Amino acid sequence: MYSNIKTCVLHGLSGNIIDVETDLSRGLPVFNIVGLPDTSIKESKERVRTAIKNSGYEFPLSRITVNLAPANLKKEGSQMDLAIAVGILKSSNLIQDKDLQDIVFIGELSLDGKINPVEGALPMVISMREAGISKCIIPFHNREECSVIEDVEIIPVKSLNEVVDYLNGELNIDSYINENRHFQNEDQEYTVDFSDIKGQGSLKRALEVAAAGSHNILIIGPPGAGKTMAARRLPTILPRLTFEEAIEVTKIYSIAGLLPSNSLIEERPFRSPHHTASSVSLIGGGRIPKPGEVTLAHNGVLFLDELPEFPKSVLEVLRQPLEDGMVTIARANGTITYPAKFMLVASMNPCPCGYYGDPFHECTCSQGSIDRYLGKISNPLLDRIDIHIEVQPVKYSDLTDKMKEESSATIRQRVNKAREIQIERYKNKNIFSNSQISNRDIRRYCKLTKEAEDILNVSYNKYKFSARTYNKLLKVSRTIADLDGEELIQDKHILEAIRYRTLDNKYWG
Numbered sequence: 001m002y003s004n005i006k007t008c009v010l011h012g013l014s015g016n017i018i019d020v021e022t023d024l025s026r027g028l029p030v031f032n033i034v035g036l037p038d039t040s041i042k043e044s045k046e047r048v049r050t051a052i053k054n055s056g057y058e059f060p061l062s063r064i065t066v067n068l069a070p071a072n073l074k075k076e077g078s079q080m081d082l083a084i085a086v087g088i089l090k091s092s093n094l095i096q097d098k099d100l101q102d103i104v105f106i107g108e109l110s111l112d113g114k115i116n117p118v119e120g121a122l123p124m125v126i127s128m129r130e131a132g133i134s135k136c137i138i139p140f141h142n143r144e145e146c147s148v149i150e151d152v153e154i155i156p157v158k159s160l161n162e163v164v165d166y167l168n169g170e171l172n173i174d175s176y177i178n179e180n181r182h183f184q185n186e187d188q189e190y191t192v193d194f195s196d197i198k199g200q201g202s203l204k205r206a207l208e209v210a211a212a213g214s215h216n217i218l219i220i221g222p223p224g225a226g227k228t229m230a231a232r233r234l235p236t237i238l239p240r241l242t243f244e245e246a247i248e249v250t251k252i253y254s255i256a257g258l259l260p261s262n263s264l265i266e267e268r269p270f271r272s273p274h275h276t277a278s279s280v281s282l283i284g285g286g287r288i289p290k291p292g293e294v295t296l297a298h299n300g301v302l303f304l305d306e307l308p309e310f311p312k313s314v315l316e317v318l319r320q321p322l323e324d325g326m327v328t329i330a331r332a333n334g335t336i337t338y339p340a341k342f343m344l345v346a347s348m349n350p351c352p353c354g355y356y357g358d359p360f361h362e363c364t365c366s367q368g369s370i371d372r373y374l375g376k377i378s379n380p381l382l383d384r385i386d387i388h389i390e391v392q393p394v395k396y397s398d399l400t401d402k403m404k405e406e407s408s409a410t411i412r413q414r415v416n417k418a419r420e421i422q423i424e425r426y427k428n429k430n431i432f433s434n435s436q437i438s439n440r441d442i443r444r445y446c447k448l449t450k451e452a453e454d455i456l457n458v459s460y461n462k463y464k465f466s467a468r469t470y471n472k473l474l475k476v477s478r479t480i481a482d483l484d485g486e487e488l489i490q491d492k493h494i495l496e497a498i499r500y501r502t503l504d505n506k507y508w509g
């Protein structure tokens, strides 16, 4: 007897339909799975056999051949267990339902026949909907994350028995609809706030500009100047995720197995890997490739505290995602690509002891050691950071000042307004912020007044900016003009943007 059941495997964030063909024929009892199965799928043989027996069905004493098609596609993951078990039961006539071609089965079996949740259920269901599938049988514990998707029927199941009874019409399972599943689009509550930071006006302004245009930012200053404190408050002024961005982020966290409550993520990610992190954990990879920090920070912030402490090799792998907004992971057979559009926030001391240029402490470093320290940040990496800002220790008068500092909510209002201008300007262009304008389109969207143009030309010659820096200047000044609600970039906007690029000359010049 022959049967054909559908399941799904993931390749990056997108899922492919897999046909599980099962044939039972006479002969010595054997159980073979063919069609480029990964070792993880070979292991599923034992789970399927035991789960079928422990669910009270007879495991066929026949020659069982399971073919996973298309044969040229690499298959991995335990989510195929359920489809293989259903295929065997269908071929043994234990399942009567004639037509299962419109259903995709996703689930890992445990030895007692229960169905365990799987990683990546949401991206699988989204891909299946795109492939025209109308019904997905999924593990009960994945039901909430999958229910963010409309117009595909979600049937949550707890055991193999339930699946068989459901398919035989002996058990009714309502498709799961989460009534509360509406995108909130409301501002998050935070326990920290920008008003906690005393003084530091220019740092706060730079962070506001960075947040408004999703620009990368490097903060340089001595220990105790509040660099880390300020960076950690950045999420409180970031604009809300749009629904499309939220779906992208949720897909990534679903694959990584990091969905906190199995539901839609509505908060912009903020990732802060330690400098001991390996390049694999930063970029992604492993035997079953997992997204790395750069992908987990997609549509959010990647914060690298004490930037020069990261090994140079680790910093260099950041160049591809910073440039392309995606990351390619090499594997034994082929490569896989994950999205990685993040805003880089980095902080560093100006020298190994930290006090170079500090008015209150003496720097004890030799010029050689300062050069080596700064040299860890390569020019190509520095070039990809739009905004450089220097901070000084907080003044005593600022600490004791009773004046109320501006709250995150107030700053976020301005950031949101600037973002709305950008979303409107780049509608249907697949651009969400000024930092994403391509070099080709830069002059189309960044138009300057005559005075601003003159200033740009003079400083271009004075500071000998690279072409990449020149483009970054235009994008950052675009954001500053957007914060002002001005369509034309004016001299004060370009001057502020230039100020964010003069530290290269001071430290790395």
Ligand SMILES: [Zn+2]
Pocket (backbone or CB within 6 Å): 351, 352, 353, 354, 355, 356, 363, 364, 365
């Ligand atoms: Zn020093």
